[in-house]
Amino acid sequence: MTVHFIGAGPGAADLITVRGRRLIESSPVCLYAGSLVPAELLDSCPPGCHLVDTSGLTLDEIEAELLAAHRAGRDVARLHSGDPSVFSAIAEQMRRLDAAGVPYQVVPGVPAFAAAAASLARELTVPGVAQTVILTRTAERATAMPPGEDLATLSAARATMVLHLAVQRIDAVVEELLPSYGPDCPVAVVARASRDDEQILRGTLGDIAAQVREAGIRRTAVIVVGKALTAAQFPDSHLYSAARCRP
Structure with a gap:
C-alpha cells in the first residue's frame, strides 16, 4: 500500500490535479481536514471508502489510521489543503511513516x-x-x-x-x-x-x-x-x- 499526500487545492473542488483526483477515486481510505478540504472532493471517493475527518485528531491518532491502513494493505488518499510543500504539516507525518517503514508519495496541489x-x-x-x-x-x-x-x-x-x-x-x-x-x-x-x-x-x-x-x-x-x-x-x-x- 501507499499513503498519497495529495494537495487538495485552495478551496474550489475543481482546482486539483488530474493525478490527485485519480488517486482519490482509487484509494479505499481517505483522510482529510474537514474544515479546509472541499466536501465535493469526497464525492470522488470509491464506494465503501473509509473516510476520516482529521480536523479534530491528534498526530498520534492520524498516525494510527495510516498504520491501520498499512496493515490492511489499503492505499490512503491523505488530503491536505493547498499544496503540501507549504505549511501543510506533512513533514512530521512522513517522519513517522519513515520510522514505521510505510511507503508514501507526495502529489502537488494549487497553493x-x-x-x-x-x-x-x-x-x-x-x-x-x-x-x-x-x-x-x-x-x-x-x-x-x-x-x-x-x-x-x-x-x-x-x-x-x-x-x-x-x-x-x-x-x-x-x-x-x-x-x-x-x-x-x-x-x-x-x-x-x-x-x-x-x-x-x-x-x-x-x-x-x-x-x-x-x-x-x-x-x-x-x-x-x-x-x-x-x-x-x-x-x-x-x-x-x-x-x-x-x-
Whole structure:
C-alpha cells in the first residue's frame, strides 16, 4: 500500500490535479481536514471508502489510521489543503511513516498564494519591480518562528511578501512591516480564495487593518504585500523580447 499526500487545492473542488483526483477515486481510505478540504472532493471517493475527518485528531491518532491502513494493505488518499510543500504539516507525518517503514508519495496541489494571485489578476513577480516572493507566517498560536525569520528582518528586502495564518493579527503585521515598506505600500487580503464566498480587500499598509476588522476576516486568508500589486509602468519581460526571439 501507499499513503498519497495529495494537495487538495485552495478551496474550489475543481482546482486539483488530474493525478490527485485519480488517486482519490482509487484509494479505499481517505483522510482529510474537514474544515479546509472541499466536501465535493469526497464525492470522488470509491464506494465503501473509509473516510476520516482529521480536523479534530491528534498526530498520534492520524498516525494510527495510516498504520491501520498499512496493515490492511489499503492505499490512503491523505488530503491536505493547498499544496503540501507549504505549511501543510506533512513533514512530521512522513517522519513517522519513515520510522514505521510505510511507503508514501507526495502529489502537488494549487497553493493558496497562487489562487489569491489569480483572484487578484496580478503577477507577483513583475520585471523591474519585484522578482522575489517571500512566503511566511507569524508565530501567534503556532510554532515559534526560527531565528532571523521575523517579519522585520524578512521585510528588509521589500520583496513581494505573502503571509499565511496571519490575518487574525493584522495590526501587529502592519506594525512590523511599516518601517520597511511604508504606509503607502499596496496590500491585498484574499479570504477563501477560489471559493464561492471568496472575499478580496485591497488597500495599503496604512488602511488594510481597518478594512480587515470591518470585514470581520479572521481566518482562511492570505495577506499579499508589495509594489507588484499595483505596478503599471514596468519593462517588458526579456522572455518574449525581439532580441531573444530573433535568430
